[in-house]
Structures are given as structure tokens and as C-alpha cells.
Amino acid sequence: MSSSFLSRENTIAGPGFNRFLVPPAALAVHLCIGQAYAFSTFNFPLTRLIGLTDSAPGDWNLKQVGWIFSLAIVFLGLSSAVFGTWVERVGPRKSMFVAALCFGGGFLVSAVGIQLHQLWLLYAGYGVLGGCGLGIAYISPVSTLIKWFPDRPGMATGMAIMGFGGGALIAAPLSVLLMRHFATATSKGVLETFVTMGVIYFMFMMIGVVTVRVPAPGWRPSGWVPSEHPKPLVTTANVSAAVAWRTPQFWLLWMVLCMNVTAGIGVLGQASPMIQEMFPGRVTAIAAASFVGLMSLFNMLGRFFWASTSDFIGRRTTYMVFFVLGIVLYSLVPYFGHIGSTALFVAAFCIIISMYGGGFATVPAYLRDIFGTFQVGAIHGALLTAWSAAGVFGPVLVNYIRAYQIDHGVPKAEAYSITMYIMCALLVVGLICNIAMRAVNPKFHHQGAVSDAAPTGSK
Amino acid sequence: MKARLGIMWFVVGIPLLWGAWNTLQNALKLFQ
Numbered sequence: 001m002s003s004s005f006l007s008r009e010n011t012i013a014g015p016g017f018n019r020f021l022v023p024p025a026a027l028a029v030h031l032c033i034g035q036a037y038a039f040s041t042f043n044f045p046l047t048r049l050i051g052l053t054d055s056a057p058g059d060w061n062l063k064q065v066g067w068i069f070s071l072a073i074v075f076l077g078l079s080s081a082v083f084g085t086w087v088e089r090v091g092p093r094k095s096m097f098v099a100a101l102c103f104g105g106g107f108l109v110s111a112v113g114i115q116l117h118q119l120w121l122l123y124a125g126y127g128v129l130g131g132c133g134l135g136i137a138y139i140s141p142v143s144t145l146i147k148w149f150p151d152r153p154g155m156a157t158g159m160a161i162m163g164f165g166g167g168a169l170i171a172a173p174l175s176v177l178l179m180r181h182f183a184t185a186t187s188k189g190v191l192e193t194f195v196t197m198g199v200i201y202f203m204f205m206m207i208g209v210v211t212v213r214v215p216a217p218g219w220r221p222s223g224w225v226p227s228e229h230p231k232p233l234v235t236t237a238n239v240s241a242a243v244a245w246r247t248p249q250f251w252l253l254w255m256v257l258c259m260n261v262t263a264g265i266g267v268l269g270q271a272s273p274m275i276q277e278m279f280p281g282r283v284t285a286i287a288a289a290s291f292v293g294l295m296s297l298f299n300m301l302g303r304f305f306w307a308s309t310s311d312f313i314g315r316r317t318t319y320m321v322f323f324v325l326g327i328v329l330y331s332l333v334p335y336f337g338h339i340g341s342t343a344l345f346v347a348a349f350c351i352i353i354s355m356y357g358g359g360f361a362t363v364p365a366y367l368r369d370i371f372g373t374f375q376v377g378a379i380h381g382a383l384l385t386a387w388s389a390a391g392v393f394g395p396v397l398v399n400y401i402r403a404y405q406i407d408h409g410v411p412k413a414e415a416y417s418i419t420m421y422i423m424c425a426l427l428v429v430g431l432i433c434n435i436a437m438r439a440v441n442p443k444f445h446h447q448g449a450v451s452d453a454a455p456t457g458s459k
Numbered sequence: 460m461k462a463r464l465g466i467m468w469f470v471v472g473i474p475l476l477w478g479a480w481n482t483l484q485n486a487l488k489l490f491q
Contacts (some may be wrong), residue, residue, distance in 0.1 A: 018460050123473060163471075168480030211467060287488055294486040297479060430465040 006209075008091030013213035019148045019221070019305060025211035026141030026160035029096055031139045032201040034167015036076075037296070038124075039069045041175040045188045046122075049114065052188060052194075068110075068127050073277065075131025080139045084381025085241055087136060092144045092212045097126045099137035100205035106130025106196025114191040137205070137386070138164065144379030147215050150373075151224045151367040154315070159306025167298035171197075211408040231314055237445040238372030244379045247444050249370050252433045255393030257363055258386035258393075259430030260322055263330070263423045264356025264420055266394035267349065270402070271295055277412040278337040278345070280294075290344060297348040299357040306358025307365065315366035316437055322355040325433035330424045334417040361389075370439070374446055397422065 006011055047063045050056040087095040105131040113121025132333075141160050149156035178196055182189030209281045230236060244250050267274065272288040283291070310318040336344040364382065370378050398419050405415040 016460060018464055020469055021460075021464055023472045027471045027475075031475065135479075162474075166475050166478060169482050171472045171478075173478065173481045207470060290485045290488045294484040297482045297486070300479075 004218050006090075006094040006097055006371065008089075008094070011093045011212065011214050013214050015220075017213055019215075021211055022141070022145060022148050022213065023156060023159040026145055027163040028208035028211070029099065029137050029141060029205050030160050030163030031167045031170060032205050033134045034164040035171035035197070035201065036069070036130075036134055037073055037165075037168030038171035038175060039072070041172050042190060045179060045190045046114075048188060048258065049117065050192065053279050064119060065122075068122050070258075071123055072134060072387055073129030073391050074132035075128055076134040076138065077385050078379035079135030080384045081133040081135075083132075084139055084378030084382075085138050085375065087139055087381070088143060088241070088378045091214055092140050093135055093209055095140040096205060096209045096212060098132045099140060100202050100209060102129050102133030103137060103205065104133075104202030105200045106133055107201065111191050111194040111198065114194060125203045135381070135384070138375050139381045141208070141212065142380050143373065143375075144212065144214055146232040146364060146368050146373055146376055148225070149221075151221055152308070152311050154310040154362060155308040157364040158304045158361040161307070161364075162300050162303040162357075164360070165296065165303050168296050169300065172293075178409075180309050188392075195226075206397050207458075228278075229326050233316060233439055234316070234369045235372050237442070238374035239370075239379075239440055240446045241375040241378035241382065241442050243446070244371050244375075245382055245439075247440050249437060249440050250379070250383070250440060252437050253363070253370070254368060254383055254386045255433040256319055256430050256437075257359060257383060258390045259325075259426045259433070260319070260359035261356065261387055261390035262394040262397070263326060263418070263430075264353060264359070264394070265390055266398035266419070268299075268353065268356065269293065269395045270398050271349070274416055275342075275345070279340065279342055280413055282340070283342065294346065295349060295353045299356045302354025302357035303361035306355065307361035310362045310365060315362060315369050316434060317336060318358070318362050319366070320431070321433045322359055323427045323434060326352060326355055326427045327431075330420045330427065333420045337413065337416070348439075370437075373448075380392050380453045 029357035037244060043065050045069075047062055049057055050059045055061070083095075093099075109125030109129060109319050110122045111125075111143065113119065113125055140241075142157055145156040145160055146153045161315065175197070176247060178193040179189040191276045226236070272285070272350055275283050275291050276285065276288050306318060314322075321350060329352050333345065333348055336348060365381050367379050367383065371379055401419045401422065402415050406412060
């Protein structure tokens, strides 16, 4: 594969190209990197590599293995922030290709680590290399999709980012199937599973690499004319990535995303013990695992549903719904636990998690509205540091408050009530930031030529 | 171009539907 094939110039769509090919290309990439959400399926097998059935001397423990995923998420945020401008410059094809090399390569380096029983190779492989692949792949298709779908940016990015939520639904059963297939009397089959998944994911991401195109300069969807009276907060100007982080709008959006994600991610990580402890004796561990799966499904569906809805009701209104409805549902959860209604409890969390996913999927279009299309991918990359912060803050908050209450004699079934009210408070902060959102001051607008273009002839 | 479009959506749709179906089947256990 020559470098010219990967260059932005050779990715420009020719006449007749159907823009609806771009969302599945992006989806092919995001479905792969969504595997990260299912990495926990490897946690136990990785702690039994020597002992097989029980942990033996020399086996890694869960705490050590847990760092692999944490590192991957940290490097996702860092790499998307650091490489955002590079991704904008080289285009989606080259960046997707590099991401595929990093993500697939991360699995292979980790497999070597398993073979040699060297944990640092898993940290370096899946954690650092794979994490960089996650970050670059996550932002690669975003600005391209926004340029292809100026009429429906929320729907387009929602389709791609839906894949990140859906990737776990595929990876969890796939990992279990592969480990079962490769397991022998002397091996858990983890090494072979890592190699196989590295190869499969690299090849699947290549489908996106080969298919993706950027619109030619000046291109617009046929029959679409930009409104002469754009909605409030939807700009026709552009703000560069280097300037965007100096605006109050960037930090308001950072807080909006961080609060929305913190509220969701805290309970997502604790969903299984939470439902078992709030309904003692009524929800088994197997049923709790089903609850986690159901939340993953709503996490995925919410990404498409809410991002598409935002095209009609506006980005700020969509986040208003997230925060107001989130506050209502979080404040009702303790009551649902009190009356013993599993169905209402599950329904409330499915809606909450759909809004958690919706927050991720709607934010690229929100950025486009506020900062224009010029370097929206790079700005999106920088904004994802809010995710990294929330990834640390959310679970720590939930775990600490729960432990504190239990230590002070609060029954386990009631230990989550305070947590829910604190989640409400976080959402109130997000709501205030969202209400405070205004258009960017024109002094921050980019004055030079904007290179993203649009051609003619495509559908 | 339409055939290519159909193939692309098929290729990404099948694993997604497989994953969603697996999840829904397991989710039924929650209400049994």
C-alpha cells in the first residue's frame, strides 16, 4: 500500500460517490475500537495464566491487570488531544490506517507479553499503543462525516459513535467464544485470542480505510441550501483548534461533557453490584450481568437516537433534556429501590445510559455548531480529555461514597441513595454550563482561507 | 454504487445485529 493511496488528495470523492458509504466506513472502525468496553472479559483469564483454575504464585492479580484498561483510556484521551490537528491535516484514510496499526499491533504486542509473561508488555501493547489507536480512530472520521452531512451532522456522527458503544456487544461474546475455542488442558487460550482479535480488528478497520472519502472542495448535498436564518448558536464562521481552547465556550462544553459522562460512567462501572445490593435476594449475579448487557445496548442505541434527534431540536436543547431528565430519574432511583420495583429501576437506568451515550454522540455536532467545520476533529480530540477526567472522577466518586456509607452503618441496599443525589448535583452543574452557552465572540474567528472543501457531483 | 452501499451496510450490520441479539437474549434472564 503506497503512501499516496493514504494521502488526503487521493481520498477526495469522485463524481457519483454516495455519501452514505462514509457512515459504515466510520462504523467499521468504531465497532472495532468499541472492544475496549469489553476488555474486562480478559481480566480473570489473565490472572490464571499459570494456575489455570486458580491463581498460582507468579500469576498477575486483578489490580495489576486492571491497569491495562485504565492506561488504554488515559492514552485514548491524550492521543486524541495530541494528534487531533495531525488527523485533520493528513485526512481520515491515513489516520484510520495508523489507528488500525496501533490497535491491531497493541493486541499482538500484548500477545508477546502473555507468551513471555511480562505484564509491562501488556501495558505498553494494549495500554499505550492500543490506547493511541483508540484515540486516533475515535476522532478520525468525525470531521469527515460532518463535512459530508452538513444537513444532518448529528445523525452522521451518531451512526459512527454508535459503533463505539456497539463494539462491546460484539467483543464480549467474541472473546468468550475464541477463548473457549483455543483453550487446552495447559492454556486458557488468551494468547491465541489476542492474536486472532488483533488480526481480525486490523482487517475490519481496513474496510473503513479503503472506503472512506472526503468531499471535494465546495461540495454540498444535492438540493440542500444552507439556511439564510441559521438557528441560534449555529455559526457560519470557523474557529481554529489553537484558538478554540481559549474561548469560554470550549470550557463550558468541556464541563457539559464531563458532568454528563461522570454521572453515567460512575454507575456503569458499578451496575452489577448496585442492582444486586439494591434488590438483595431478588437479582442474581447472572441477572445482574444481563442488566449490564442491557445497559450496553441502550448506550449504543442512545448514541444514534439522541444525536439524530439533536438535528431537529438543536444541540443545546438535547443536552437540556439529558440534564433535566437525568436529574428527575436519578432522584427517583432510590424510590424505585425502596418500593422494590426492578422493572422501573432497570427502565430508569436504561434511559440514563442512553443519555450517557447520547452525550458522546451529540458533542461533535455541538462543536460544529459553535466552532464551525474547519478543525472540528482536532477540537473534538481536545474535548475528549473531559472523558478521561470523568473516567477517573466518576467511579472514584461512586465507590468512595458507597464505601463511606457502609463503613458508617448504612445498609447496603440504601448506600446508593446519597450517590444518586450527588449525581443529580453534577447534572445541575452541567445544566448551568449548558444554559450559559453563547455564540463565540467574532474576535476568535479564523480569518484565513479554510481548506475543507466540497466538490460537485457526489450525492 | 448501490450494490457497494448494500454490501458495506451488510458487512458492518451483521456483527452489530449478532451482538445486539446476544445481549437481548441474555437480558431476558433479568425478568425470568
